[in-house]
Amino acid sequence: MEITRLHKCKSIWLNTTDTTIANGGTNAVRRFFTFNNMPLIQIKKKSYLKVNALTLSGAGHQNASNHNWTIKLHNINYNQSSYYNSDGLAEPTILQFNFDMKSTIQNSLYALELEPQDIVNMTIEVYNEAGEGLVKSAQPINIHLNLLIEEYEDY
Numbered sequence: 001m002e003i004t005r006l007h008k009c010k011s012i013w014l015n016t017t018d019t020t021i022a023n024g025g026t027n028a029v030r031r032f033f034t035f036n037n038m039p040l041i042q043i044k045k046k047s048y049l050k051v052n053a054l055t056l057s058g059a060g061h062q063n064a065s066n067h068n069w070t071i072k073l074h075n076i077n078y079n080q081s082s083y084y085n086s087d088g089l090a091e092p093t094i095l096q097f098n099f100d101m102k103s104t105i106q107n108s109l110y111a112l113e114l115e116p117q118d119i120v121n122m123t124i125e126v127y128n129e130a131g132e133g134l135v136k137s138a139q140p141i142n143i144h145l146n147l148l149i150e151e152y153e154d155y
Helices: none
Strands: 003-017 032-035 040-041 047-057 067-074 093-099 103-108 112-114 117-119 124-130 142-153
Touching: 003 047, 003 124, 040 142, 047 093
Parallel strands: none
Antiparallel strands: 003 142, 032 124, 040 117, 047 112, 047 142, 067 093, 067 124, 093 103
16 A cells, blocks of 8 residues: 655745846736746655635736636646646646635636656746736736645655
8 A cells, every 4th residue: 555645845925026027027918927036946756736825916906806817837847647628728727716806716726746847937827718917907916826836755
């Protein structure tokens, strides 16, 4: 009988206010956000990435209400044989949610199996059901996202 035990848990906070158009961190439509100044995150063992928390801020955050938002993760090696989606895109969806100013409804609990790798930057893609990024009525919306990487030890 194989027993798998949690070995380590890494917490990563991503804040879209840390990316700017000037340094290539985001694009004008605020759909892609690249985090370039991250410390080295080493994945050496069987690991799963999960979303732990999400909140919105910024001048346009009230305009994010009543939209279904999707967050995809780029620049990460994951077990492609364990991941499937119907949108025909190769980038994994890590979160889908509906924001309504009182609460955020997360539509699923995702767990993405990661391959061993060294992570020094991440890119997230955020868009609503109309394909719009994090800007509504010319006002920016910011996402504060907490990711957990749970590393497991096989015994």
